[in-house]
Amino acid sequence: MVNALVGEKVSIVTSKPQTTQINILGIVHLPHAQIMLVDTPGLLSKRGKRLNSKQTSKETRSALAMADLAVIVVEVNRWKKEDDYLMERLGEFNFEKILAVNKIDLFKDKSQILDFLAQSSTKGSFKEIVPISALRGKNVTRLRSLMEANLPFQTPQFSKTTVTDKSTVFRISEIVREKLMKCLRDELPYSLTCEVDRMEEKNNLILIELSILLFKESHKKIVIGKNGRTLKQVGTESRREIEKLLGKKVFLSSVVKVNQKRRV
Numbered sequence: 001m002v003n004a005l006v007g008e009k010v011s012i013v014t015s016k017p018q019t020t021q022i023n024i025l026g027i028v029h030l031p032h033a034q035i036m037l038v039d040t041p042g043l044l045s046k047r048g049k050r051l052n053s054k055q056t057s058k059e060t061r062s063a064l065a066m067a068d069l070a071v072i073v074v075e076v077n078r079w080k081k082e083d084d085y086l087m088e089r090l091g092e093f094n095f096e097k098i099l100a101v102n103k104i105d106l107f108k109d110k111s112q113i114l115d116f117l118a119q120s121s122t123k124g125s126f127k128e129i130v131p132i133s134a135l136r137g138k139n140v141t142r143l144r145s146l147m148e149a150n151l152p153f154q155t156p157q158f159s160k161t162t163v164t165d166k167s168t169v170f171r172i173s174e175i176v177r178e179k180l181m182k183c184l185r186d187e188l189p190y191s192l193t194c195e196v197d198r199m200e201e202k203n204n205l206i207l208i209e210l211s212i213l214l215f216k217e218s219h220k221k222i223v224i225g226k227n228g229r230t231l232k233q234v235g236t237e238s239r240r241e242i243e244k245l246l247g248k249k250v251f252l253s254s255v256v257k258v259n260q261k262r263r264v
Helices: 002-006 046-051 054-066 081-090 110-120 140-149 168-187 219-224 226-246
Strands: 024-030 033-039 069-075 096-102 128-131 193-202 205-214 249-258
Touching: 002 024, 002 033, 002 140, 024 140, 033 140, 069 081, 069 140, 096 110, 096 140, 110 128, 128 140, 168 193, 168 205, 168 219, 168 226, 205 219, 205 226, 219 226, 219 249, 226 249
Parallel strands: 069 096, 096 128, 205 249
Antiparallel strands: 024 033, 193 205
16 A cells, blocks of 8 residues: 555555555655554454564554654455454544445456445544555545545655655565565464665666575475575575666575574
């Protein structure tokens, strides 16, 4: 959703909950406004906290404490217990809420989502309910306009060329983590992290050395894969996206390590 609103990929996306581990700032530039979006890890239930780092909930609460508006994203025709938990927790904060009902492109017959939209209106006090498709860009412009209309006036804080507060090095490490999570799916826990150890340019080629950090020694075989196939696939997919980000050819090398200093 943040990527669709910004118009550029600033936050990684997978099907795994809490893919985002820290707050990611995305800046939307409109003709007469600048909107700062914070993609958060989400508010975790007690079960979620056991599965993931406590830091994720801290990151989210920090963002909410400074927010002027909340855009809650739910999947059409799939209101979950986690969504109820989120709405309950958001009651602790004093800001307007917009409900974005995503993935409407899955239903050609839009009458199939009308009941869900009506039921969703009873789940909380929403300024607006917007059916959207972040993937197809459907109603994203309308959502931007509604956000602009419901935010207070402030002086812009970023230049028009800035789309995120995260460094290029961070974005590269996140690209690799995204490819690993998509490739491994449920085989690997949340303890996976990536760090760029070295990055330099030689003869118009960007050389990147990266470490994949795991919590358990037993996870190394999963990440590397049989005859190194998994790691090679991840490396190829990561390199292609990094080249798009940098606009230059990239040589990416990675090493898998065990780092037992788990984040808390």
